[in-house]
Ligand SMILES: O=P(O)(O)O[C@@H]1C[C@H](O)[C@@H](CO)O1
């Protein structure tokens with residue numbers, strides 16, 4: 001495929017000031033403006049050391065996922081899909097100075113790892129959102145591409161989250177701030193979820209559904225597993241809990257969606273969560289898929305998001 005993106009940031013950044021109806025990223029912190037410098041410590045970036053608008057001003061799509069290798073693979077895949085392989089667009093880890101997270105930029109797409117669990121993704125999101133703000137990015141779509149445990153659905157299915165819920169099946173994220181609990185909404189962008197679902201229909205043999213995603217603080221006891229180092233409940237209690245989750249609309253379980261939804265919503269980012277399911281938790285707890293199947297499953301959200309981005313950029317061909 002021929003290269004279709006501008007070779008540099010210039011043409012995408014130059015029209016930012018004339019774009020009608022642009023949505024900027026909101027940071028909601030009165031102290032930020034008075035800071036002489038903002039060091040994004042865990043990303044190894046900063047407002048004095050880096051020209052953030054020049055580096056990131058043309059970003060339109062941000063994709064995040066737990067594993068550094070997955071996010072590098074996604075970056076390589078996007079480079080191929082956007083026809084940038086031959087244009088000299090290199091894949092280099094922008095956060096190489098830290099081993100906390102990795103970050104790759106491919107034209108208007110940013111691919112970033114966030115580690116496992118709410119605290120890890122939350123730190124990354126604080127710094128990412130400030131980065132997008134300092135870079136004066138607008139009209140950003142942010143998508144978490146992840147893995148999850150399904151409930152009552154065939155392994156390999158892709159779940160597009162309409163609402164992230166907590167372990168009590170409530171659409172909320174409770175953040176402890178000082179010694180208060182602040183409750184935040186975890187609604188995601190419904191139009192974006194529908195757009196992604198429509199996009200999935202164009203991919204052959206691609207089981208996809210929209211449902212609630214339950215976000216927990218732990219992979220083992222927190223997700224009702226019987227195979228952790230600790231387990232204080234019966235098999236019956238586990239199955240009863242998962243069935244109640246299913247009845248409440250939950251179709252998969254992972255560990256980041258509530259804080260992701262809450263923070264993106266507050267900061268004006270259109271956000272989606274797209275996770276493949278690795279097992280049916282009503283059937284088992286252990287992930288025993290052969291390596292090649294696991295790799296294939298993990299690529300499914302990447303394939304969907306690549307198709308979505310290409311459609312948004314007007315690059316979609318009939319074969320993918
Ligand atoms: O981003 P991924 O798919 O790695 O996230 C899920 C939730 C946990 O972080 C992790 C547990 O295996 O997988």
Ligand SMILES: O=c1cc[nH]c(=O)[nH]1
Pocket residue numbers: 147148149150219223253254255278
């Ligand atoms: O069961 C699973 C699988 C992946 N990620 C999770 O959080 N849970």
